Amino acid sequence: MGSVAGIQLEVHVTFVLVLAWVVLVEARQGASTRELISVLIFGLGVAASVLLHELGHALVARTFGLKTREISLTPMGGFSNIDEMPETPKVQLFVVLSGPAVSLLLSALFFGASAATVGISPMRAYDDPDASQVTQLAWFNLILGVYNLLPIFPMDGGRALRAVLAWFMPYVRATHYASRVAQLLSIVLAIAGLHYGPIFLLTAVWIWMGARREVKEVRTRFALQALKARDVMVKGPTLDAEGTLEVASRIFRSTFQSEFPVMRGTDVVGTLGFKELLAGLEKHGPQAKVETVMRNEFNGVEASQPLTAVMEQMKDSSDPMVMVTHADRYVGVLPRQNLDELVRIAHALEKNEANN
Numbered sequence: 001m002g003s004v005a006g007i008q009l010e011v012h013v014t015f016v017l018v019l020a021w022v023v024l025v026e027a028r029q030g031a032s033t034r035e036l037i038s039v040l041i042f043g044l045g046v047a048a049s050v051l052l053h054e055l056g057h058a059l060v061a062r063t064f065g066l067k068t069r070e071i072s073l074t075p076m077g078g079f080s081n082i083d084e085m086p087e088t089p090k091v092q093l094f095v096v097l098s099g100p101a102v103s104l105l106l107s108a109l110f111f112g113a114s115a116a117t118v119g120i121s122p123m124r125a126y127d128d129p130d131a132s133q134v135t136q137l138a139w140f141n142l143i144l145g146v147y148n149l150l151p152i153f154p155m156d157g158g159r160a161l162r163a164v165l166a167w168f169m170p171y172v173r174a175t176h177y178a179s180r181v182a183q184l185l186s187i188v189l190a191i192a193g194l195h196y197g198p199i200f201l202l203t204a205v206w207i208w209m210g211a212r213r214e215v216k217e218v219r220t221r222f223a224l225q226a227l228k229a230r231d232v233m234v235k236g237p238t239l240d241a242e243g244t245l246e247v248a249s250r251i252f253r254s255t256f257q258s259e260f261p262v263m264r265g266t267d268v269v270g271t272l273g274f275k276e277l278l279a280g281l282e283k284h285g286p287q288a289k290v291e292t293v294m295r296n297e298f299n300g301v302e303a304s305q306p307l308t309a310v311m312e313q314m315k316d317s318s319d320p321m322v323m324v325t326h327a328d329r330y331v332g333v334l335p336r337q338n339l340d341e342l343v344r345i346a347h348a349l350e351k352n353e354a355n356n
Contacts, residue, residue, distance in 0.1 A: 007058050008070035009051060018075045019043045038133065045137045047073055049106060053144060054078040056102030061085070061095045087171040092163040096156040103145030110138030152182040152207045153214040172346075175218040179211035186211070223346030224307035224339065232307065232342065233324040233332035238263045239272055239290050246286035248277060259321050261333055262294045268323050268330045270294035300325055301334070311339055 001009040019040070026039055051073055057080050058068035069081045085092055114120050114135040123139035124131040149157040158178055165174035186207035193200030236257060239248050241264045251260065252274065262270040272294045280293030299317050301310050303326040314322060314336055321335040 007068045010072045012074040050078040053099045054080045056098040060098035089163040089166045096159040100145040100148045103141045107141035153210045179215045182211040223343045227307045230303035233334045235332045241291040270296045271298045
C-alpha cells in the first residue's frame with residue numbers, strides 16, 4: 001500500500017479475501033446495494049483504524065531510535081515489525097500505550113463528529129444500512145483501544161503492566177508476574193465461556209498460551225544475551241567422511257553424543273546422527289563409509305555470533321545442533337540441548353532469587 005515515514009504498509013491477501021467474502025455473503029442473502037456499500041465502508045474504516053493504531057506504535061518507537069520495517073494488516077489484526085525494544089520501562093510504556101492512545105483519540109474525534117451531525121446512537125450491526133458509519137467507527141475504536149489496554153499478553157495492556165512492574169523488579173520477574181495476571185484473566189474468561197459460548201473459551205486458551213510463550217521468550221533471551229556461540233560450544237570428536245560406520249558406532253558408544261560433524265580434512269562436509277547411523281548399519285553394513293549415509297545439509301554459525309541470534313536461527317531448523325566456525329574453520333558444535341539447559345538454569349536461579 002506504499003509507505004508512511006519510511007514504514008511500509010502491507011495488507012495481507014487474506015484480509016481482502018475475508019472482506020470480499022463478507023460482502024458476497026451479504027449479497028447472496030439479498031442485501032441491497034446501499035447495504036453492501038455500508039458494509040464495505042465499515043470494513044475499510046476498520047482497516048484504516050487498525051493501521052493508524054499500529055502507526056501510533058511505530059512513530060513513537062521512532063522517537064526512541066527504534067525502526068519499524070513494515071506494518072501488516074491481517075484478519076487477526078495489525079502487526080508492527082519494530083526493532084527489538086530495549087528492556088527500559090519508560091521506552092516500553094510509551095511505545096505500547098501509543099497504539100491504544102491513537103484508537104481512543106480517533107474514537108473521541110468520531111464521537112464528536114457524530115454528535116455534531118446525526119447524534120450518538122448505540123453500536124449497531126456492521127451491515128445495518130441505517131447506522132451512521134461515523135458513529136460505528138467511533139464505537140469500534142473505543143472497543144479497540146479499551147480491549148488493547150486489558151492486562152494480557154500479547155495485548156498492549158499486558159506489555160504496559162510488565163513495563164510498570166519492571167520499574168520495581170528485574171525484567172524477567174516482571175514478565176512472570178504480568179503473565180500470571182493474564183492467566184488469571186484467562187481463567188475468568190474460560191468460566192464465562194461455559195455460559196456465553198465457545199468464543200470466550202477460545203480466547204482464554206489464546207491468552208494462556210500467549211502468556212506462557214512471552215515468559216519463555218523473555219527467559220530465553222535474558223539467559224543467552226550475554227553469551228556468544230564460542231562460550232557454550234562443544235569441542236568434541238568428529239567423524240571422518242572416509243571412515244567406516246563401525247568406527248563411527250564406537251565413537252557414538254564412547255560419548256553418547258547424538259550427533260557428530262563429518263569432516264574431510266579440515267572442512268565440515270555433513271553431519272551424522274544416531275538415526276542415520278542405525279539406518280546405515282542396517283542397510284549398508286558396518287564397513288560402509290560415513291559419507292554414504294551422512295546428511296549433507298547443516299547449519300553453521302560464526303563463533304562470535306550472539307546466542308540470541310543463534311537461537312533465532314535454530315527456531316527454523318529441526319537440527320539438534322549447529323556447526324561453529326571461526327575464520328571459515330570448524331571449531332566446535334553447539335547442541336540445542338545446551339541452549340535449553342542454559343535457559344533452565346537461568347529459570348532456577350530466578351526462582352531462587354524470588355524466594356529469597
